[in-house]
Each structure stands twice: as structure tokens, then as C-alpha cells.
Amino acid sequence: MIVEIGHFALILALVVAFAQGTVPLIGAHRGDALWMAAARPAALTQAVLVAMAFGALMHAYVTSDFSVLNVINNSHSTKPLIYKISGVWGNHEGSMLLWVLILAVFGAAVAVFGRHLPPGLSARALSVQALIAFGFLLFILFTSNPFERVALAPADGRDLNPLLQDPGLAFHPPFLYLGYVGFSVAFSFAIAALLEGRVDAAWARWVRPWTLAAWTFLTAGIGLGSWWAYYELGWGGWWYWDPVENASFMPWLAGTALLHSAVVVEKRDTLKGWTIFLAIVAFSLSLLGTFLVRSGVLTSVHAFAVDPARGVFILVLLLVAIGGSFALFAWRGPALMPGGLFRPVSREGALLLNNLLLATATAVILLGTLYPLFIDAVGGAKVSVGPPFFDSVFVPLMVPLVAALAVGPLLPWKRGDLAGALGRLKLAFVLAAAAVVGIWFVFDRGSVLAVLGLGLAAWLAVGVVVEIAGRIHLLGIAPVASLRRLLGLPRAAWGMTLAHFGLAVLVAGVTASSAWKVEKIQTMRPGDTVEVAGYTYRFEGARDVQGPNYAATRGRFTVTRDGEPFVVLEPEKRLYPVQQMPTTEAAIRSTFLGDLYAVIGDAEGNEGGFVTRLYFNPLVPWIWAGILLMVAGGVASLSDRRHRVGAPGRRPLTTEAASAKA
């Protein structure tokens, strides 16, 4: 019964989405306030209906209702509760429902927090949001119905892919989708602005917090995903340039560019067409990512839901959404008034450079990801594009980006003084050079590029500190006064500082972990010892253990350092009997300088020997710390009063809007 209510709620949501996607749009066109006012209650109703549908599906999972096909295929009665819940989105139908739920929740949030928006803009944006929902609801109801029942309920389900039964992956999709779908708000506002024919500082001010929220979620989502790949796949790596990873990384890059160009629109009322373009691109790439993952056009280790029939539907959806918005952009974009001029060396110039580099990076990753498809479509060979390509094109684009990032925030708007800014960075240069020399001596086997990478990270980190020190006049005035200034800084400034500093930490982590990884693979019998990066691992043997829905072999290593006991590592190799699938559970001990990482493989010989893989992954914790700092930066900036979505149109906002119109 509950399942049928869920299904019915979803159909009602489709009807509401259709109304919300048409009535306010027509109302805005005619200037009819009543029709426009329909948008807000419709958005709230739609969110409630989709939430009911989602709740019904979750109920079926939690109660293990095996009369529902989707539950049979993806759940099992012995599965722990948390994975029964995460199983809801661990499959195609459920994940699409989560997608629409998040879309509807964002729509409702715009309706609630956007009460102070100009009615025309708000009505149009909510309509566009509803049109997207309409397309996806059609898709779910016609090709991917999660509420399908079976005539004869089996005794138990087929269980969820064991790789997905993991806390990291349980929460990875919701965050990723909050990011993906969050860009829909910027997209809807961009379309609404094109329809209105007006983009101004006020528009940028409304769009920025939504973009920032989406960016923050996406950063967290990608971080969770690579953390999961790191400890669950057991290969000691955390990023593989896999098509599905790229599908989430491209919107992130475009979203990062959008975040920065929207600042220029807000402060300087220029780069408008470009910003609208980025808003469309960021969400289009999210849609494209969904298409790539769901259609089976590209094969990937991650693609666990593949069906060409659904691909056709999503392609049509892409054609309407992306093609339609680019057509609108081509039609209305040229009419956008160009804003203030600026010199190449200025804050705007630096942000433009950031945008060009990020956009180029997005474009090459798009090209690399789709290249196999292009070649196949023209009848060429099946090819795959791997990490060497991505590394060789992505890194050279990121080097100038990171190098310039230390300088950009030191440049004033309109017209900057490069020599002055570089002069303030003397300290950063000296410290970065010292870091390069120091690291060079510590790791005599180090690669030149890796050492320079760490130098770059140091340059950025010190640059960030120099910038904030300048803001609080550190050393220029009394320390107490400086401290007062520090505490008085707007949260948005803190946000920028944290995020940029996080990037420096991330760059250091990425560089060191790829350059100085130590990997030892061998067969070990109980009592054998192996030394990895100064730690001695003694294999104590392995025993069988029984989990709730799996059987495992658990190995035991006692790790000592200089003869002192350091830690006991217990990696597992699990077998999930229902799906007959093995998984590895790496045992990891993080230290400031890197991770001790142990994996146990297959049994070898008859004397209790096992294949073991022992790694030392330098600075990997820095990667997670860097991502956390970036997320913290996003949250801090989001909490800034000036960004607060609900903050009413205060004085500066209205005057700026008025002057922009003039």
C-alpha cells in the first residue's frame, strides 16, 4: 500500500511539475502577478510529493519488502540497516529518485529563501527548475520505475553490490547529487536572466550562494568518493581518471570557474555573458555526467547501471535542456550589456585567467573522456584514454593556476600593480625556494617535478598567509589591533583563505603521494617481517571471521618502528556469499607524514602464507585535509551575512541593482 502511495505521489509530482513549469513562465511573460505567484506553492508541493515517494521507497527497503522488484535486486534481509537505507540510492532507479528529490528540495529552498527576489526572476527560475524536474520525473516513471511489484515475492533479495556496502559510499552519492543538482539553481537563474534579458550585480549576488552551496557539496562528494576508492578498492590509489570520476570532476571545475566569475559580475558588473555561459555549462556537465553513467555509452569500472534504452531518453532530455539553453544563449546573450573595463593586470584579470585555465582544463577532460566515443562513432578502433593523457594535460594547466592564485588576491580591482604584489610575495618565494631545496636533500631520489610541485604548494600556502596578514596589517600595527581585525574579517574572506589554503595542502598531498609512494608486494608466512619506509611489518597470520552478511579472512600485522611497537593493522578480504563477490578492506594507519596501508590477498602455499601488499602513501592525509579545508571554506563563506540567501534586499543591494540598470 505504501509503495502504491509512493508511486501515486510521484505521478502527482509530475503533474505539479508541469504546472509549475508553465503557469509562472507564462505569467512572467504577461506580467500577471497571480500566475507568477503560483510558482512558490507549486515548488513546495512538488518537494513534499517527491519526498513522499522517496520515503515510500525507503520504507520498502527498511522493511525488506521483497514484493518490490527494486528491493529484490538490491537488498537482502541480513544486510545492516544503514546499507538497507543506502541501498535505496545504490541502484539506478533509486538514485534517479534521489536526484529528483534533491532537485525538488533545491526548488523549494529557492521558493522559501527567495521571497525577496524580483517576482519575475523568481517565477521564471522556479519554472525552469520545474521543467528539469518534469523531464526527470517522466524518465523515472516511464523507464526506471522503482515501485514495480513482482507477482511472486521471493524469500530473500539479491543483495547490494558489496563494494557499495561501505560507509564512504553510503554517503557519497547524496553529496555528489547535492553538488550536481545544486548547479541546477544557477542554471535556472541563468535561463531566467536570459529570458528577462538582464544580468546585473544583484543577479550575481543571488546566484553566488547557490553556486557556493553546490560547489561545497560537490567538493565533499568527490572527496568522499576518492576516499572510498582509496581504502576500499585496495590499490593504494585514490583517483583513476575513470569516466565516472571525470563526470563528477568536470562540473566541479566549471563550478569553480563560475564561483569566481560570479564575483566579477557582482563587484564589477562585467564578464556577464561568460558567467551565464558557465552557469549553463556547469549544470549541463552534470546532466552529461548523468547521461554518461546511466546510458552505457562509455564503459567504466564504476558503471553499475547500464541500459541503452534509458540512454535515448536522457539524450533527448540533454538535447532539450542543453541545446535549448545554448540556443537561448545564442539568441539573447549578445544583448547583455558589457560592463566596466579593466586592465589585464588586476583582480578581474586574475579571475579571468583562473576562468580560462579552469575552462580549458574542463574542455580537455571532456575531450579525453569522450574521445573513445568519437573514435568509435566514426568507425575507428576502440580506444581507451588513460591517466597518462590526463596527467600530461591537466598538470600543466594547474601549475600556472596555482602559481597565479597566490598573486591574484593581492591585486586590486580594475588596475593592479604586479610588481607591488610580487614584492609582497618575496617571503613566499623565499620560503618556497627553501622548501624545494630542503625537500631535495631529504628525498635524494625525488623527481624534479615532484619537488617543484611541493615548492608550488608552499608558494601558495605562504601567499595565502601573506594576503591575510596584509588584511589585518600584521606587524604594521599593534598585535592586539591585528587580532581584532582578524576576528572582524568577513566570513567570506575566511572562506576564500581556507579554500585557497586547502588547495595548497591538497597540491602537496597529491604531489607527494604520487611521487614517493612505497609499495611492497610479497608472499608472507606467519612470522615473516618486511620493512616499508622505516616501519617493520611482522605478519602474525590470518584467521577466518564471520560478518553479518559476509565471511572474511582477517590478517594481522604488528608494526614496529625502531623496535618500538607502533600499531597493529588488520586488513580483511571479504567474500559476500549472495553476490559471490570478494572485496578488500585495507587497514590504514594515518600519520602526519603519510599512511601505513596494508592489504591481504590470496593464500599461498600450505604454511599459512598470504600474498600481502604493504604501502607507505606519503601525505595522503593531506589530500583529505585539503579537501576538508576547501569544504570548510565553502561553509564559512556560505555563512557570511552578505551571502545569506534569506537576507532581505538591503540598501546596498537595491542601489547597486538600480545603478546597474541605469
Add this chain to the structure above:
Amino acid sequence: MKRLLFLLPLFAFVVLAGYLALGLTKDPHVLPSVLIDQEVPPFDLPPIKGREAGFRRDDLLGQVSLVNIFGSWCVACRIEHPFLMRIKEERRVPLHGIDWREETLEAGPAWLARFGDPYTLIGDDPRSVAAIAFGVTGAPETFVVDKRGFIRYKHIGPLTPEVWEKTIGPMIEELRRQ
């Protein structure tokens, strides 16, 4: 001029959508193979480091066997690897390997030492000599070769228990009876 600039994204997208549509008409898992039911052309590969025997065409004669294309650089090969080990342990069928496009002499042997070696014979094929003979398009790929040395089936991508049960297992049974 400016108008053209604003039209550019639309054009780019239309081209992209065209390719996506073409892509949908093709199943990435199904690849044309002109070599099905053809005799494997002669090849003679040297052994990989640490092994005595190489791998050549005539090794395929006399019994039904599988030929698996792998490489230490190939992520998907790691995915199918546990299943290949199972084939070896259960002695289902001789499984030969072609170690394809390794950049160093050590890479392939190190990979096998790390994850286990499921292969009866292995040939080292850094320059794609045998890979071209088999019509390989990527790794991993697995070929079913009959007693006379004819390619009878080609599986693209990681070998899974499902593929084994539905296709390859029954096919081997049938080829053995012939």
C-alpha cells in the same frame, strides 16, 4: 562576429549530441571481430621475465583453450583477475596470457607476482604482434580457441562468472565434444 561567438556553444553541443546519439547505437561491450571462426595467424612470443616458455600459435593446437589479453597498466584487468585465478584453481580450461604493451620488462612479472599468476603459458607482447594477430582492440579481452586453433569467441572487458556461466562455459563444453 559577436553573434557567432555566442552561437559557438550551440554548434559545439550539436556536434557532441550527434556523437552521443551515434554512441548509443553501439554497445561498447560488443565489438565487431572479423577473426571469429578464423584460424589464429602464426605468432611466436618470447617468455616474460622469470618464465622459461614463451607462447606461440602451435601451443593452441590439440585442446580447447582461453587466451587472455592483459597488462599491468590495465585497471579492468585487476577487476577480472580474481576470477581468472578461480579458473586456474578449479582447472577448468588452460588459460594462456598475452602480456600486452608493457613499458618495462619487469612490469608484467611484478604485476603477476603481486596478484597471482593464473596463466598456463604467457607471451610477452610489447609491440602488439600477437595482439594484432588476434584482432585485439583493448585489454582485457578473452578469446575462446578450439582444438584446431580457430578463434571461436571473443569477450571484451573483464571476464565475470555470469559471462562464464551463460556463454563461455557452455561453449567450451560444446567445443570439447566436437
